Amino acid sequence: MNIIIMIHELLPPDFPELLKEINDPPKRLRYEGELPKVENKLLTVVGARKYSNYGREACESIIRGLAGAPVTVISGLALGIDSIAHRTAMEAGLQTIAIPGSGLDRKVLYPRSHINLAEEIIENGGGLISEYDDTMPSSVWSFPRRNRIMAGMCHATLVIEAEKRSGTLITSRLATEYNREVGAVPGPIDSHTSAGPHMLIRLGAALIRDTDDILELLGLERKDDKPALKDLEELGSEEKIFMNILEKPCSRDELIRMSKLDTGNANAILSLLEIKGLITEELGEIKRTF
Secondary structure, X not given: OOOOOOEEEEOHHHOOHHHHHOOOOOOOEEEEXXXXXXXXXXXXEEEOOOOOHHHHHHHHHHHHOOOOOOEEEEEOOOOOHHHHHHHHHHHOOOEEEEOOOOOOOOOOOOOHHHHHHHXXXXXXXXXXXXXXXXXXXXXXXXXXXXXXXXXHOOOEEEEXXXXXXXXXXXXXXXXXXXXXXXXXXXXOOOOHHHHHHHHHHHOOOEEOOOHHHHHHHOOOOOHHHOOOHHHHHOOOHHHHHHHHHOOOOEOXXXXXXXXXXXXXXXXXXXXXXXXXXOEEEEOOEEXXXX
């Protein structure tokens, strides 16, 4: 069965917003499938082609943890960490976009072994993007040029395993030049693929340990800031009174009146619940945070 390929052209006014800001934007883009969701934070994930089990597990764990978050995962369709990032994003129900170092025609799409992966990305609501002519094959210079698009269009770049001299670090350097966030996953000190991330961390990149660190890097709410159900079971009886009343938000005065506690004691308990992150007060109303 022949696969029908629908490649479209995108001109600068319609580029992803952040890509318009870089000093050397492409003149046009060719794309297939869907563009990144406008409401999403864009995260570029790059890393070693020859990855370790540690690198694979770190990549899978971090991206799986993003399930349900408004995040689109961007990567380069390459062997190694790139392909793991794409596949894990799809498994987690996240949109993913591939930016290869070649044109999008299947006769030249690089690497050839990932043509099926490219098709899966499109079928799962993602897309392919390239600034190159559809039939242009990859070359030594096409990858560094491609990397500026990956770095420029995203809010943050995450590096998972990289040697000190690698294309992965080109992407992170460009992200820094474009004033984007850069994070790196630390690795074993005796691994050559830890050299790149450790250098980036020493130079000021965010140390990424888990999904919550990525959410914070993207300006999203950390999941570990949300109280777990077990926290409620450990509350005192007076604290539970307020949490039960707050099934619906209400004003402070109304909340204290309904609790039947004296004002001083009630305010002290409310302050404690706010410190614990269980309630918040906005626009004159107190409400639970979950």
